[in-house]
Amino acid sequence: MEEQKKAASEQKKACINCGAELKYKPGTTNITCEYCGHEETIAQNEDGFQELELKPYLNEMGSQSHSEEIMMLHCKNCGANQHIEENYKSLHCVYCTMPLIIEDAYKEDWILPGAVLPFQFNQKKSHQIFAKWVKGLWFAPNNLKKAALDPQNTKGLYLPYWTFDAQLFANYTGERGDYYYVNVPYTTTVNGKTVRKTRQERRTKWTPTRGAISGFIDDTLIKASHQRKNAIPSKISNWNLEALESFNPSFLSGFVTEKYTIPLKDGHLSSTKEAEKIAVSWARRDIGGDTQRVHGVDMSLSEETFKHILLPVYISAYRFNGKKYNFFVNGQTGTISGSRPYSFWKIFFFVLFIIIVIVVLVAISQ
Structure with missing residues (x-):
């Protein structure tokens, strides 16, 4: 005997008042009839x-x-x-x-x-x-x-x-990198004179x-x-x-x-x-x-x-x-x-x- 029953995802529910197809109402958990306004709650799976x-x-x-x-x-x-x-x-x-x-x-x-x-x-x-x-x-x-x-x-x-x-x-x-800083000397010109200075530069110590x-x-x-x-x-x-x-x-x-x-x-x-x-x-x-x-x-x-x-x-x-x-x-x-x-x-x-x-x-x- 040929199977006549529709798959679960294709079953459509009719309005009990007028017989029109009930459709999902966005923003709710209800289906509603666009013709007479009848609404029904969509059954939820209690098991999630x-x-x-x-x-x-x-x-x-x-x-x-x-x-x-x-x-x-x-x-x-x-x-x-x-x-x-x-x-x-x-x-x-x-x-x-x-x-x-x-x-x-x-x-x-x-x-x-x-x-x-x-x-x-x-x-x-x-x-x-x-x-x-x-x-x-x-x-x-x-x-x-x-x-x-x-x-x-x-x-x-x-x-x-x-x-x-x-x-x-x-x-x-991998490797773990830890930052440390060292003072590095450098020279610059101030008012026409050469001046020695130091600045800090960042280094990385790598550990396997x-x-x-x-x-x-x-x-x-x-x-x-x-x-x-x-x-x-x-x-x-x-x-x-x-x-x-x-x-x-x-x-x-x-x-x-x-x-x-x-x-x-x-x-x-x-x-x-x-x-x-x-x-x-x-x-x-x-x-x-x-x-x-x-x-x-x-x-x-x-x-x-x-x-x-x-x-x-x-x-x-x-x-x-x-x-x-x-x-x-x-x-x-x-x-x-x-x-x-x-x-x-x-x-x-x-x-x-x-x-x-x-x-x-x-x-x-x-």
Whole structure:
């Protein structure tokens, strides 16, 4: 018998009053009906986040109890893979705004998210943040505030990330540097006479050292998707992970979710490199002194676990003088970053003003 039951992450809840689909209400732990206003609380996992043991997933991806199938849409223009919770009549890629064809949807396995950072404000608020950002731009055209924002092209997107935990142990070799100062004689000319003086110069005494360090690495955050076009700016990629909620598909309702395209194995390699940086930092701290040299670190990781988490961002495009520009808003903090036009004449007259000021100052000094 063919399986008819939908995967947990694709289950949609209907309003008990009018039957419309309930959607997540940003900034709350509720889902709400946009038609009659009915709200329900999203059930939370009392056990908190579940860290998954890393090695079984690396050995046999997708066969574990925390893996499932979801419906995916692939953008042929920019390559983004998107999972749509809402039943849109018309679909557009969140990155490049190109139309997506619902008939091209396909099923694909993914590791079920362990946690989600819910959106803290709605699409309207993201547009207000954009308007404020525009007002603060230097050398922006005067009529930029009239930029055409197409609500259809503004989407709330959950970005996929991996987080890794591990116990770290490492042996290191290096050198401890301690500063000391010596008096160094030198000569200078004062009123035409040669004068002998001394000055202090800093030296470093280096002492060979070795030792061992250990500790727990918590929530190393690794990006889990490639964006070939319109990559998410690093300026907005700062989230408070202490606000993570246990995953519930209701948080995704009304939003787009991007599926990870960086495999767990590659994400783990990146997290190991981050762990190596942490080990070097811990070694420097352990060596002490005024400065340090770390020659070698022999590191091992144990008790490794991971989570697949989803983090919120608004992505949109606006048009000005026939050209499209993109902007991005962190869905938790409201931090914005985007591309923008410049006014040639504002820059020209500013440069001209600076030149005039310099000329006047030079004339006065003479």
